[in-house]
Amino acid sequence: MVGGMTNRNKTSEKENELSKAPSLGAKSKSSSKLNLDSSDKTIARFDLASDRIPTIKLYLSGQISAVDAANAIGMKPSGFHKIIRRVRARGGDLSAVTSSMPGRRPTPSELGGELEGLIVDSIKTYAGKAATIERVWVTAQMLADERGLKRPSYHAVRRRLLKKGKRFLANMKLGKVDAADIFEARPGYKVTSRPLEWVQIVVV
Secondary structure, three states, rough: OOOOHHHHHHHHHHHHHHHHHHHHHHHHHHOOOEEEEOOHHHHHHHHHHHHHHHHHHHHHHHOOOOOOOHHHHOOOOOHHHHHHHHHOOOOOOOOHOOOOOOOOOOHHHHHHHHHHHHHHHHOOOOHHHHHHHHHHHHHHHHHHHOOOOOOOOOOHHHHHHHHOOHHHHHHHHOOHHHHHHHHHHHHHHHOOOOOOOOOOOOOO
């Protein structure tokens, strides 16, 4: 006995510390992403995750059902299962409870780089009546497979095309000459809607 504590007591305390290590480790992984420059939204996300982790632990240990766990943290069962899949995909790491990218996910039209170039190359493939958003999207999917990139969604391709503007889309479908007839000024007869519309009155 040393200082009123037996070796058996010391051993039991070490075992208790080791049993708590995984949960503390998971918490430290989440908190390590916070610093003095973290925004209020980021801090709020980590606080929310800290509140959810105890309930998720109870579910993972089989002490409560998924429905009860979802209700306890104020989520729909579908959203709760999404978090559980994320945790299990990371080998049980509870830091996965905190989303690393809040808000709307970036689309290929916003990412730039290879995916942006892929969509542009797909646009150049078609001309005339064949230049539809659907066909450009199908080509983008094929090029993505060839280049080993993630396939862009139909909506991402559509946004990219609409972002190019009406003049660009007219060039694709009609050709540059016919598109110029629509968007450029040209000589011709001006149809008037009221008498003396073209008369300029000069007051002296």
